[in-house]
Amino acid sequence: MFDYHVHSTFSVDCNIPMEASCRAAIAAGITEIAFTDHLDNIPSDPGYGYYRPDDYFRDLDAMRDRFAGELTILRGVEVDYNVGTIEPVSKFMREYGAEYDFVIGSVHYAPDSSMIFPDYFAGKHLDEIFLPYFDQMQEAVETGWFDVIGHLDLPKRYAPKTHRDYDPLRYRERLLPIFDAMIERGVGFEINTSGLRQTPRTSMPGPSVVRWYADRGGKIITTGTDSHAAQTVGAGVGKTLDMLRLCGIDSVASFRGRNATLVPISALQTEER
Ligand SMILES: [Zn+2]
Ligand SMILES: [Zn+2]
Numbered sequence: 010m011f012d013y014h015v016h017s018t019f020s021v022d023c024n025i026p027m028e029a030s031c032r033a034a035i036a037a038g039i040t041e042i043a044f045t046d047h048l049d050n051i052p053s054d055p056g057y058g059y060y061r062p063d064d065y066f067r068d069l070d071a072m073r074d075r076f077a078g079e080l081t082i083l084r085g086v087e088v089d090y091n092v093g094t095i096e097p098v099s100k101f102m103r104e105y106g107a108e109y110d111f112v113i114g115s116v117h118y119a120p121d122s123s124m125i126f127p128d129y130f131a132g133k134h135l136d137e138i139f140l141p142y143f144d145q146m147q148e149a150v151e152t153g154w155f156d157v158i159g160h161l162d163l164p165k166r167y168a169p170k171t172h173r174d175y176d177p178l179r180y181r182e183r184l185l186p187i188f189d190a191m192i193e194r195g196v197g198f199e200i201n202t203s204g205l206r207q208t209p210r211t212s213m214p215g216p217s218v219v220r221w222y223a224d225r226g227g228k229i230i231t232t233g234t235d236s237h238a239a240q241t242v243g244a245g246v247g248k249t250l251d252m253l254r255l256c257g258i259d260s261v262a263s264f265r266g267r268n269a270t271l272v273p274i275s276a277l278q279t280e281e282r
Contacts, residue, residue, distance in 0.1 A: 010246045010277050011041040011261060013085065013111060014159070014199060014233025019046035019065045021056035022237060027072045027082075029239040035080055037243025041263060043085035043111045044069060045233070048101060050094035051122055062086075062105050083110040083264060087159055090149040091118045102154045111231075111264040113199065114155030116145045116163070127169040135172055135179075138164050143183050150190045156267060157231050158191070160201040160213040168208075175209075177218050184218065188225045197229025197262055197269070198222070200253070202245030203236075212249060216256050223257040229269055231262050250274050 016023035034042045049056035073082045120141050123129050165175040201213040236242045260271035
């Protein structure tokens with residue numbers, strides 16, 4: 010199984026060394042891991058300026074030597090995409106894009122640069138949060154910079170009690186053109202299993218969204234735990250593979266040097282069990 014969303018000490022909000030997560034991955038039956046540390050671009054973000062790609066590559070390559078034959082370790086990054094910070098991201102992708110195996114594009118901030126945390130919901134209808142969120146996501150897809158979109162319906166994770174009535178069906182018509190843009194450009198999305206462990210109690214995105222994407226002809230889906238702790242590496246991936254098959258997706262994407270190969274889920278499940 011694959012865990013394509015793991016943070017390390019190169020993210021400001023994580024203090025787990027790569028080595029600990031690699032050991033945890035092997036114990037959890039993970040065969041491929043991608044370390045996708047944050048590239049934060051909003052100047053007020055605590056992680057702004059924290060990520061050092063050259064040091065990251067050096068440490069990651071050392072892990073590859075250490076775990077050779079036991080675990081496939083991929084060079085990944087989770088790039089924050091926001092309408093206000095197009096320039097630095099474009100520069101980063103020009104300079105470093107080809108150095109990675111796998112690049113996630115994630116929207117974490119609203120267009121006005123507010124963090125989509127509980128306070129942001131006060132006085133707003135859910136549409137005022139999700140529609141601008143999806144607009145930014147569509148732009149992220151259309152840049153062509155990213156291999157997959159991270160945690161596709163993230164605001165549901167931070168929604169306070171007053172705003173827990175998110176139903177993806179309400180946004181189906183908004184999502185379909187995004188899926189069409191994804192399919193046209195060869196961009197996919199991840200199933201971020203962190204939602205299974207915390208508040209929304211469902212992955213990001215959940216099964217209905219996967220089914221709409223599959224019905225539209227979408228095929229590129231990765232699995233990732235968004236781990237900031239070693240004990241969550243691999244968590245929920247097995248369950249997610251079952252969910253994907255029920256939704257009409259029979260393979261998951263594996264990446265090398267930014268190119269996707271589709272691996273049949275049946276092959277992963279036989280290996281695991
Ligand atoms: Zn994220
Ligand atoms: Zn993350």
